[in-house]
Amino acid sequence: MESKLILLALFVIVMLLMSYTVSKKTKTILFFGDSITEFGTLPGGYLQLLNEKIVQNGLSQLTCLGAGISGNKIYDLYLRLEDDVLNKNPALVVILIGVNDVWHKVSHGTGTxxxxxxxxxxxxxxxxxxxxxxxxxxxIISIGEKLQGQNRQDDDIDVYNGIIRNLSTTYQVPLCDLRKAAFDCIAAQNHTNADRGVLTKDGVHLNETGNRMVAENIWQTIAQIPGFL
Incomplete structure (x- = not known):
């Protein structure tokens, strides 16, 4: 009888430890966006780089997951918010959206x-x-990598980024200003004023350097959230 009670107690302890371990591993940072986020989950993408930083910093309770779909605009995110975000109960959501809302005005005759x-x-x-x-x-990062003000849709991007910055202030939530970080890099590195090749492959989608830039800036922003890391 005593041995059975001991076994039962050990079983309960093991189950509690397993439950604790699982709960620690399910603290998710969910990235919500378009193709930039979708491609960020690929090898060398900024989500992978962030997960590497998490491991390097011993934060095994955290993981970064992507919920990005190519071509998405702001209303697409709203329509899939319930299924792709709320139902997953993430610990933090990082929203990177808007490039298609602006870009598609010219490229597809649509936009938002x-x-x-x-x-x-x-x-x-x-x-x-x-x-x-x-x-x-x-x-929004970029649509073209010429010096700031020299890309076709820079003025439009400034308007939409102004909205995002104002929402950050109104809702009192952190802002990761990837636009500023991108053009600081472009000003320093784009000596020929090319429209791509510094941070992106095509003026929009990130190359290796761009992924590192995004990962570093998002990491710094998350690290400043009190008590999160």
Missing amino acids: DANKFEKFYKAILNKLQASNIPVVLCT
Whole structure:
């Protein structure tokens, strides 16, 4: 009888330890966006680089997961928010969206008007805050890598990034200003004023250097959230 009680006690202890371990491993940072996020999950992508930083810093309870779909705009994120974000109960959501809302105005004759972009973005933030899910906002990086102000859609990007920065202030959530970081790099490194090749392959999608830049800036932003890491 005594041996059975001992075995039962050991079983309970093992189950509790396993439950604790699993709970530690399920603290997820979810990246919500478009193709930049989707490609960020590939080898050498910024999500992989962030997961490497997590391991290097001994933060085994954290993991970065991507919820990016190529071609998505702000309203696509709103429509899949329930399934791809809220139902997963992440510890933090990092939103990087907007490039297609601007880019597709020229490339596809579509896009998203600025006022609609803001309304859908607010709707997403309202739902996240109602679910008590912390969020980090990222500015649109680039559509072309010529010096700032010399790319066809720079003015448009400035408008949409202005909306994102204002939402960061209004909702009191952290901002990762990837636009500023990108053009600091471009100003220093793009000596021929090329439209691609410094941080991107095509003016939009990140190359190896761009992925490292994004990973480093997002990591610094997350590290400044009190008590998160």
